[in-house]
Each structure stands twice: as C-alpha cells, then as structure tokens.
C-alpha cells in the first residue's frame with residue numbers, strides 16, 4: 608500500500624511534519640488559532656505544497672521562517 612496521509616492530516620505541518628497546533632484542526636474556534644495573529648514568512652508560504660494550500664496550517668516555527676531541526 609502506498610497511501611499517503613501527509614496532506615490530509617490537518618493537524619500536522621506540511622513542511623516539517625510537526626504538529627501545527629491549529630485551532631481549526633483541533634476542533635476549536637478558528638479565531639483562537641495562533642495563526643490569526645502570527646506573521647507568516649513569505650518563503651514559508653511559498654514552500655507549502657499545492658495540495659495543502661488552503662487546507663493545512665503550517666506550524667509556528669515554519670511560519671516564522673525558521674528551518675526545522677535547528
């Protein structure tokens with residue numbers, strides 16, 4: 608089986624695979640999500656896979672433009 612769950616799991620960052628802590632994915636009020644007040648790095652937004660854009664939140668670390676694993 609080669610079923611992929613990367614872009615369908617809305618609780619995980621499509622860039623690094625870490626939990627994105629998105630309020631929407633957790634079933635909470637979208638307005639309580641950290642991403643509503645965070646400033647997204649342009650390079651991070653550009654790196655989001657097409658299939659994940661508009662569906663899956665990235666994590667705070669990637670949004671800030673900080674490479675994972677540093």
Ligand SMILES: [Zn+2]
Pocket residue numbers: 620621622623624625665666667668669670675
């Ligand atoms: Zn991330």
